[in-house]
Amino acid sequence: MAEILFPALFILLALGLPVAFAMAISVFLALSFGSSYPHLVVVKEMFAGLDSFPLLAVPFFILASEIMTGGAVTQALLRLAQSLVGHLRGGLGHANIVSSAMFAGISGSALADAAGPGAMMIRMMEKGGYDRGYAGALTIASAVVGPIIPPSITMIIYAMQDQSVSVGSLFMAGILPGLLITALVLTANARMSHLRGYASGTARPPLPEIARIALYAVPALFLIVLIVGGIRFGVFTPTEASVIAVFYALFVGMFVYRSLRLRDLPRIVLQAALTSAAVLLILGAARAFAWVLIIEGIPQFLAETIISWDLSPIVFLLAVNLLLLAFGLFMDPLPGVMILVPILAPISHSLGIDPNHFAIVVIVNLTMGLTTPPVGSLIFVVSSTVGLRPSTLIKEMPPFFLAQLMALLLITFLPFLSTWLPTASGF
Structure with a gap:
């Protein structure tokens, strides 16, 4: 079946078919022409991939994100970011990056990050004299931290595939790497702003004004504290945390920022349902795809082959980096994690x-795949947002991709970046 499965998948992806449909159809073709298994097994495995209690956290976190991304919340985070770094050279670019890092603690999704505050920052940067292609590329690079800083949908799926980690430990493990990526992208923006002569955005506001802006943003930022703290101290499970996040988002939107109205809820729920359906389709198709691989004995063969090479841990990690960076050229993070x-x-x-x-x-490797052609989803989201050809954005990406690659190497060679917080917090 494998000789049909992989060529079919690559051909369908090259034709532009969505990943979920490409995987499901390739499995169907492999069963049709390479085995005697009934086609019903595709549906059975797709359903089995979704029949999981922890997976309920995904649609609830998506719904909480949709509720929290209202105008007042996004504006609060953007104002805070601009008050902190907007006065520096390349200040609007720095504000874009910092707001993405803060928004990552709300959305858990790189695509939501780019389409929400990222789109607003692109318009602000263009008005501030930045090249539109540069602003779009910077938004792509800064949105990468969305699935790395908790809460993260990708981490929830990962914990379902590897029983040696928990969602809570992964949430803690992602904080320092996410901040490292943010810092290195900030450095790249500072360098490029110096070379291109991008000026600062606005004068630095007085400290009382910064304190007032920060206080206004606290209810939005408290969501990450609520989720991670509640899981850490055993108050609720990750699935329960996702439901609590929805009610907290409703409370903040309706009674704190007062930007959410009851008439807005049907539209928000519909958008969250559509996003959840797209994610769950990918997960179901990935489960069926993985089933074929297991039946063919491919995971076992690869595992035995790699073990026979007797690699050291660091060489193995470097080999994994190369494999996943190549895999990310053609596949989104969620199916990559499941397969x-x-x-x-x-x-x-x-x-x-x-x-x-x-x-x-x-997770960092596969998330970086969102920024690389030909399948990089972030490129196409931002391309449609700013009205530029993907090639224009790709030409502006090298400095930021190098910053991300440097962060990946540091994360690879310095394990404490990923292990210190989980250990210190008792996971």
Whole structure:
């Protein structure tokens, strides 16, 4: 079946078919022409991939994100970011990056980050004299932290594939790597702003004004404290945390910022349902795809082959980096996690690599794939937002991709970046 499965998948992806449909159809073709299994097994495996209590957290976190991304919340985060770094050279670019890092603690999604505050910052940067292609590329680069700083949908799916980690430990493990990526992208923007002569945005406001802006943004930023703290102290499970996040978002939107109206809820729920359906379709199709791989014995063969090479842990991690960066050129993070983690995680454990460290290496790698052609989803989201050809954005990406690559190498060689917080917080 494998000789049909992989060519069919690559051809369908090259034709521009959505990832979920490409995987499901390739599995159907593999069963049709390469085995005697009934076609009903595709539906059965897709359903099995979704029949999970922890997976309920995904649509609820998506709904909480949709509620929290109202105008007042986004504006509060943008104003805070601009008050902190807007006075520096390249200040509007810095504000774009910092707001993405803060928004990551609300959305858990790179695409939501780029389409929400990212789109607003692109318009502000263009008015401030920045090239529109540069502003779009910077938004793509800064949105990468969305699935790395908790809460993260990708981390929830990863924890379902690797029983040696928990959602709570991954949430803690992602904080320092997410901040590291943010810092290096800030450095790249500072360098490019100096070379291109991009000036500062506005004068630095007085400290009382910054304090007032920060206080106004506290209810939005408190969501990450509520989620991570509640999970850490055993108050609720990650699935329960997602439901609490929805009610907290409703409270903040309706009674704190007063930007949410009851008449807005049907539209928000519909948008969250559509986003959730797209994510769950990918997960179901990835489960069916992974089933074919298991039946063919591919994971076992790869595991035995890699173990026979007797690699050191660091060489194995470098090889994983190369594999996942190549994989990310053609596949989104969620199916990548479902297909590759059951193969690679047991090998990493046998080599003595900390499970949280390995998880963050995998998640950062696959998330970077959102910024690389030909399938990079962030490129096409921002392209449609700013009305530019994807090639124009891609030409502006190298400095920021190099910053992300440097962050990936530091995360790979310095395990404490991923392990210190989970250990210190008791996970």
